[in-house]
Amino acid sequence: MTRYAMVMDQRRCIGCQSCTVACRTWNDLPDDIIYNPVVSEGVQGVFPDVHATFTPLICMHCDNPPCTICCPCKASQQDEDGIVWVDEAKCMACKVCVNSCPYGARDLSSYDRPLHSFVRKCNFCKDRVREGEQPYCVMTCHQKARIFGDLDDPQSEVSKLVNSLKVERIFPELNTDPHVFYIPDLGGHR
Amino acid sequence: MSHMNNNKLTKHYWVWPIAWYLFLGGLGGGILCLSGLFDLIFRHGIIEAGSEPLAQVGAIFALPVFIGVALLGIGSFLLVFELGQPLVFLRVFISRTAIIKYGACLLVLAMGFGFIYFLFFLPPEWNLFYYDWLWLRDVCCVLMMVFGVGIMVYTGVLLSSMKAKPFWNTPALPVLFTVSALSTASALMALAAGLWPATTFALPHQVEVQHFLVEQLHVIDSVLVIVEIIVLIVYVLMMYGAGNVTARTVAIKWLRGAFAVPFWGGMILVGLFVPFVSYLTGGIMATAVAPVLVLATGLLLRFLIVYSDARRPIPGEERYWSRIPKGDEEFLSAWK
């Protein structure tokens, strides 16, 4: 079985937002839709003893996604390889999935034509991934801070990283079983 | 609340139509439930009161049920109106599991049986075939109760099922919504029963029954109002004391922030405590003022709850989204 997952190496991320822009252009997103913001609390500490951490966000492609069972139209769904996606043709934009996602990974574009908006979210660039390529945000990352692959393949880089390092996940206590893993930055200049 | 906002943390994806929908749904469900309940009790002589047998209930629940069905209809319309693609609202029935689908089914069924119930009171000269099918009326009553309760609980469950929304994600929310729904339903029924349109349906001998009903509703509502005050305060304090920072932040907003005036002043004091006292004092305060205040409180509660949809921020998200343009910036439209 294939189970796609992503690892965010926060030790390498510098918050350039290339992935954010790349995703917007590759997927032709309207201006108000952001699939993968890179957030940071800014520089923390007392100068000059300070640190900063950048957290690239994206749909967590949870194993227990709260956003699919709540969808009345079966538009929000998960494939066998773990990819959670929205079939735009089936969506009626009730937004229940938007509200149900603890990660803010879904949004409804307000710039679409009237009476025809739909919920949009990251789908791990499934068209690219199934052609054997990397999701576009992974490819565009100069810093190689995003690593994508098949978690079920013990030879894959994600599998090795997830199993060999102490990785973290966002809000694991919600039992959503997110499949985006973070290698935390220890912070501070060394 | 239509001004632009691209801050994903403070953006409300469900806005006033949903608040109205939750209010109307609960209210309509409550009315159907109470009407079915009283109709059964009265007609089957389960309780006795005064000189006239309560079995002479006749059409006094026709108007409340009609109102209930209508309110559910308006609520459903608002729900559809709120959709990004209202024209394809029938897609709501595709899923098997979604709570929102259950809600839609409950709404349809409640409205359906409510409507059937209402049909019993069409003018006799139409001479429709089912006038004598009292068993059907009983069935309708039972199903109205079942689906009415279902809707009341469902409006709460819809919100409380969301792990993403700490202020909603508690079993206390369906309780709160159910109490509030019953309370507002009692209020509206009391109001409807005491006002002139109700009397047009009522035969002279039913007026007394109606008065009895109104009295009972006042008692019921005064209890419900007290229960609601307790549930509400417990709910907010529970959120305030909760480990979840976001729930606590929202609770603080209720207790001493932006929602404090509508909460303490609008709901607890004017909306619930004043009606309680009014029910006790009786008179016009009980028949007209208290029910209206209770209804307003029910609506206000739904609004405050709907706008308490804060999601727990991932560290850094607040800063990020606070710097994202709202949407009315010149550059967003300059090069279209």
Place this chain on the structure above:
Amino acid sequence: MTETIDIHAPGVEIKKSCCYFCHQNCGVLAYVKDGEVLKIEGDPTHPTNQGGLCCRGNIALLHLKHPARINHPLKRVGEKGQNQWEKIGWDQAISEIAERLNQIKAESGAEAVATAGGTLRTDDWSRRRFMNLFGSPNGFHNALLCWIPTFMVETAVSGWSPFETDLSTSRVVILWGFNPGASAMPGMRGYSDLQKAGLKLIVVDPRYSETAAHADLWLPLRPGSDTALALAILHTIMFEQLYDQDFVNNWCVGFQELWEHMWQYSPEWAAPLTWLDPNQIREAARMYANNKPGNIQWGCTADQLGRTAGAGMHARALIRAITGNLDRPGGDLMPGPSMAYITDEELEANEWLPEEQKAKQIGSNKYKLTSWPGYQMIADTAKATWGKAPTAEWMCEAHGPSVFKAILTGDPYQVRALIVSATNPVNSYGDAKMTLAALKEVEFLVTCEYWMTPAALYSDYVMPIAGALERPIIHNNYGVTDSLIASQRAIQPLFERHTDYDFWHDLALASGQPPEQWPWDTLEEAFYYVIYPLGLPVASYDEFVENYRFYYPPLEYYKFGEKGFSTPSRRVELKSSILEKLGYPSMPTWIGPAENEIDDPELAREYPLVLTTGGGFMPYHHSEQFNIASVRFLRSDPYFTINPETAKTLGITDGDWCWIETRRGRIKQRANVEPSVDARVIYAQRGWWFPERTATPEEPFGCLESNVNVLSSVDDEHCDPIGGSWANRGLLCKVYKVSYWDKVDATDTTFSIPGSSAEPGVTVMPSDQKLAYEPIPYEPPGAPFEVPEGLVWDENTQIAWDLELGLAYDPESGWLYHPETLVYYDLVTRYAYDPTSEVLIDEATGIRYNLETREPIEGGGADGGGESGADGASAPGADGGGESDSAAGASAPGEDGGGESASAPIDEEGGEAQ
């Protein structure tokens, strides 16, 4: 719903294009069908980016199809600045512009035409070629803010500036005022990888930047005090004996003088200037010097400090040198100009610019190293070493701000026409209010642009320029490395857009330049000419891109071992003779930043905070991309960074709009309150303008409102006398909240020379403005021997010359010789010496004379005197002349055998210069 675009559909071609939104030129694959680019993505096989693309790179399609792009030549029909245009054809526009330029040239001389550039968003050699053939020396860029002064100082000191760092085996790198985390993404990846492998990163930055966050040692110095830090590091390396003794002994000159000079600049001396602890400075010096090989990476901050800049660049050049890191494996490589392909300099036609025009270059009388006087010396030395010189574009230019001042004041002469190409000068040149005034004022303005910028708005003609995906691009690091990466255009330019090359080519032909000077009809033809010498089996430029894409010669180390360093002495000149001759301190000498609290405490009381501007930040590059909504969405407002402590004192909270004010003016930005800077420091974002706003004629597009260059200074006394860079960093400022009543008023837009908002207008003419320090008069030491009568001592070549005959004097023997034929001539009679028959021959008459008596030899014929010197002359009386190897040149007459001492410096360039 978005339509899915299938990039694998039949008929889709993949073009190997590249990004054109900063200097990295990352590889881009463009999927093209029927002349339309469907999608782009990073080129995974490109050596620079390996598939990565940053914010800017990803917006190429939005840029290409942006509705605000200028697509046709525009001719002004209303008043200047009224934004009223007539669309005209390209050829018509070109011929009208050419006519007007020719008229101005006829009336006021070619120097009345100037051109302003930005930073490498053009094929600059074609602009230079046009200007040289046109006869004007007044082309300029923002080059002085962008590493060019560093290049020139380092080249003066050690013969080349190590742009290319051999990081693979390096153990330490100093990133000095360089934040690849925001401005050079592919580089940042490299540092992260290498750091993992053990490379140590020393980051010098007043701000906790993306790069500082990854540093092994971060030096958060006072903005503008980099020079003091450099001097103290140099001091530490010298006096803690951390330098490379062998290298210093063998390859450096002037160490003793430097030792005496540097004694004063201890870390303790630097501490109050830099706000650093002396031990931090020592630690940095030790970390760099003890981890060999090491690098100092290029970075532009050093050039943007204003008057204090030159000494800092100089000190850094010396730090690299005395630690022996030059041109060694893992160190700072010095490839010199490429020998394998045609360099930009060879395309520039500099030899066609007459000497008298060179002398008219504005600013060259003040800022000599980066204009003709200094460039000429450096180019001559480089040509003597490699036969090729560094590019003159960037390295040898007019002083931009002085040209703007000349437009406003007519001093030193009136500049009447300006061609603005690939720059938004109001936002990118110093003293924006003055620059804006100059653009409004200039008699004839042409702008080559993508967009309607403030400069374009005041133009008489706006020319539509082809951008990314529409042009072929050669990336060769400004000619300072010997590698080359080539990219092709994905599509032909849309609408009537043309490349810059087309513009200059067409303008050149229309203004009457000879067609044989412009033999390449298209940029591809020109680029084919460039790569042709590589000798690869390709029939066209596109074929080269498709089959080879890049040319990387193997790295060569220790090249100085063969020819020495490319300096006049062939050694690293720790005491620089070139700087000395130009009137600058020959060794790095401290002068404080343009505005600082120590030299001017009075000013510091009014403006208590230290401002730094000019740092790059994602997603913008300089003043670009502010009109790409998708990008702008991520950073829609300008933010300055202020320490929470200071913000609290000033009552400023995060997100507040505030005024930042210096002596020259004030701007509005929003507060980003975070402890990434010292409590005394303000970091303001550069580049901000608001292209979405209306083009009001007074202050179009809000171009002054949040523009840090309103705050920067181009006063001559604030500029670096050596390189001319103006002061962007380390200025004194104050910050206060924008209040409701405090609106923009007239003083916020009026200009003044020198920059002082208190005194609008021109109060001091540019030529009366003083430099930060007076030139040090260069007293040529004169000849180390008595120069015989009739000969002239030349300082540059260190030779006494007979100018009439072009003969050099050999003081050892007392004879003259011809530098090319190496024939010796008698000092008294100027007769040639014939070593075969040991007689003197008068070459004019062929009469032979006796060597001793100089009497004519009876019966003697002219038998072969002319050919006598052909195979290397042996001097009269020399008994072993034949032994000296021919390369060593002539043995002098009277010399008994030693080839070495008498081999006079044979300098062809020097000879021709006479």
